[in-house]
Amino acid sequence: MAALSETFRSLKYHNFRLYFVGQSISLIGTWMERITVNWLVYSLTHSALMLGVVNFAGQIPTLLLSPYGGTISDRHNRYKILLTTQISAMLQAALMTTLVLTHHYNIIAIIVLSIILGVINAFDTPSRQSLMIRLVEDKRDLQNAIALNSSMVNLARLLGPAIAGVLLTTVGTGICFLLNALSFVAVIISLLLMKLPPMEIKKNTQSVWHSLQQGYEYIKNAHDVKLMILLMACISFVVMPYTTLMPIFAKDVFHGNAFTYSLLNSISGLGSLAGAIYMASLKGTLRLKRIVIFACALFSVSLAVFAWCGNLWLALCFVLPAGAGAMMQIAGTNTFVQTNVSDEMRGRVISYYVMAFMGMQPLGSFIVGLAAHNIGPRWVLCIEGILGFVIAVAFGFLFKGSKNNILRSNKFSVANLERNN
Known part of the structure; x- marks a missing residue:
């Protein structure tokens, strides 16, 4: 019981508890929407290439705009930015729902709306990640809060596809989009109920481009943070786009339907949830680099074996550890970056992490x-x-041969950068 209490200790904070509940509901809708969009595109076009194009369109704004979004989050109130982006995402979801329910959609409309959502996410994600540190009063619980946040994401990843699978095979795609639009109400209400202390924002007369350069210089001097972000970029570019192929495996390889597709995603989400809970149980950050390397290897090997499974149930046995490995890497990298970056540079550094994580996937x-x-x-x-x-x-060899210079990077603050420039 004590161990269980320790795992969920961050929920004792009022603001984080509100965020956790609101995001949990909203993300179930988000995962339903992701599953439904891919299934709708493949059912409409029967083209692997168009699946790639739609995923590219939805995520490329993150690659191009997330550094700018991170700079904005360092210069303005992150809470207000997050509230604005969540309302904007709800409006985008409502428009998608209307088009689908009235049967006025086509592949061009789906691509355009995916681009709009990608632009919103480019500003939403850096602000949301940077706000996390203000939701827990004791910074020693930040790692636990990040890991619990990952657990919440993956519980949604487990439930969202499962619900979508049932709805897609019974009432169709329109209801899935409608529920996603309604789910944003929960996170907006949770944000409005928060009681955050006033955020001190230092007046900045420098250009946004100069601030972006400061973030880049900071990362260059934080060797292990730089390696973590580069590893995330490589895995995001090479391995994480496997989700693009899941509708093809469900329909053409395993000769299934929408339920088969949702089952693949739900089992992957179950593995991710297990990985996130394991990360939440950790009490320190000393082993994070080793855990991240192991997670990358587990993720990659499991997918390589899954590729040649001829039986669906056997394939699910390898999707499970693949999901666990992917989430352990994501949560481990996020925790490492969050806990080893000075607060004044947080938004900018996280924006580069977001660019590596979400921005490389569309390519x-x-x-x-x-x-x-x-x-x-x-x-x-x-x-x-x-x-x-x-x-x-x-990267295992690179980490093994590197000297941890996190302390040096934390001293390499905005003041140092301004003095150097």
Whole structure:
């Protein structure tokens, strides 16, 4: 019982508890929407290439705009930015719902709305991640809060696809989009109920471009943070776009339907939830680098084996550890960055992390979709897994040979950067 209480200790904070509940409901809708969009696109076009194009369109704004979004979050009230982006995302979801329910959608409309959501996320994610530290009063509980946040994301990843699978096979895509739009109400209410102390924002007369350069220089001097972000960029580009191929595996490889597709995603979400709970149980950050390398290897090897499974139930046995490995890497990297970056640089550094995590995936998704169109999904997924394992081994040696200079990077503050410039 004591161990269980320790795992969920961050929920004792009023603001984090509100955030946790609101985001849990909203993210179930988000995962329903992700599953539904991919299924709708593949049912509409029967094209792996178009799956890659839609995923590219939805995520490329993050690559281009997230550093700017991080700079904005350092210059303005992160809480107000987050509230604005959540309202904007709800309006985007409502528009998608209207088009689908009235049967006025086509592939162009889906791509345009995906781009709009990508732009919103480019500003939402850095502000949301940077706000996390203000939701827990004792900073020693920050690692636990980040891990619990990952657990919440993956509980949604487990439930969202499962609910979507049932709805897609019974009432169709429109209701899935409608529930996603309504789910934003929960997170908006939770934000309005928070009681956050006033945020001190230092007046900044420098250009946004200069602030972006400061973030880049800061990361260059934080060697292990730099390696963590580079590893995330490589895995996001090479391995994480595997989700683009899941509708093809569900429909063409395993000869299933929407329920099969949701089952693959739900079991992956179950593995991710287990990985996130394990990360929440950790009490320190000393082993994070080793855990992240192990997680990358587990993620990659599991996918490479999954690619050649001829039986759905056997394939699910490998989707499970793949999901666990992916989430352990994401949560471990996020925790490492959050706990080893000075607060005045937090938004900018996290924006580079977001660019590595979410911004590289659209490029990978487009290449994966194009490759699967030409050589088949099994070969593409297997190659992704093999390359991911090679990347994990390579970064394992880089971390082993590096000297941790986090303390030096924390001293390399905005004041130092301004003095150097």
